[in-house]
Each structure stands twice: as C-alpha cells, then as structure tokens.
Amino acid sequence: MDKKTTIKTAQSVLLSSSKVNEKGSDGILKLQLLPYSHNALEPYISERTIDFHYGKHLATYVDNTNKQKSGTPFADMSIEEIMLSASGGLFNNSAQVYNHYFQFEAFQAPNENNAPTGNLKQALEKEFGSIDEFKKKFAEVALGLFGSGYTWLVDNNGKLEIQQTHNAENPLTEGKKPLLNLDVWEHAYYLDVQNARAKYVENFWKVLNWSAVEKRFEK
C-alpha cells in the first residue's frame, strides 16, 4: 500500500474516525466520548478500569499529541496522517490515540449472542479452522507478548493473520489492515485481574462487538 492508500485505509477501519478527528476552533483534538457508559462493560471490564484507561491514559495521549503537533507541519493533519508520518514521541502518542479509540469503539455491553457472522466468520474458519481455534491462537499470541503492546487480527492482502506489536506500534505502518486489537499494556487490566492476563483475554471476548469488526472487514 502506498502512503495515501494506507491513510485512507486507516481512516476507513477506524469507524469513529470523523468524530475522533473533531477539532476545536483552536485546532485542538478533543477527547471524544465513548459510545457507552463507563460501567457498561461490567463485570468483565470494570468502571474503574474505564475511568483510568479512557479518562486518564487515552486523555493523556490526546493531550500529548496536541502539545507535540502544535506549531509544526503536523498541526492540521488528521490523527491517521500524523500516526503514519511522525516519528518519536509524536508517533507514540498519536498511535496510542488511534489504537485506543480503535479498541474502545469495538466494545459493547456483554451479550450472549456475541459471535462473528457472515463473510468474516467464513474467513476466520478458513484461516484458523474454527472460531474457537482462532480465539485460542489469539490468546496464545496475547499471552506471549513480553512487555507492553497489542495483539491484532489483521487482513494482510486478503489473508487473515494474528500479529503482536510492541508499545504504540500499529500494523498499518507495515501496510496491513487492522480488524481488531487487544491492548495488553498492564494498565488495561491490572486493576481488574492484576497479573492474570489470560483472564483478561477471556473477558475481552465477552465485550467485543463483532459487528464493528465485520464492518472493518467489509471496508
């Protein structure tokens, strides 16, 4: 993918991109509200975790992006353009803004009928054998990530793959289209399950909104 295509892809798979990129008249990116209340994901992800993860961690990444882009050629760019053009601290902060909204927009209140359907279901079964096998492999990759980062399901030129990235890194920088991500920084789960990352991954499936993942897959 060339850079222009990558930016377009980044914007199309972040379903809330236009909202995320809303700026005040001062050019400052605002922290956007989540599409659910902070206690909506309980008992799997607590209100306290969302208060900190969204209200403190994501808010700080938005603040830092604003500070670091101000007065530079990045000032008027979208979050996707910044992430795919910047390096160092501005890359880290803007990618963290993207990665967090990408995850939070794909959560929903726990739902018993929570499963992939349609073309995505078929593609997952073709690649991994079954949805259970996919979840098992995804958990293995999430548990195998040393330190901070993310586990992703990506579409790599039509082939579904599970990938891990470290720190703020994002598969779009390698030209892969992300479909879902799981934040495995300790700040995402330590308040709820302490060091039990496996429990956190198990809980993640309960609140994942597969229809958001399907929308991204169809883009």
Ligand SMILES: [Fe+2]
């Ligand atoms: Fe996080």
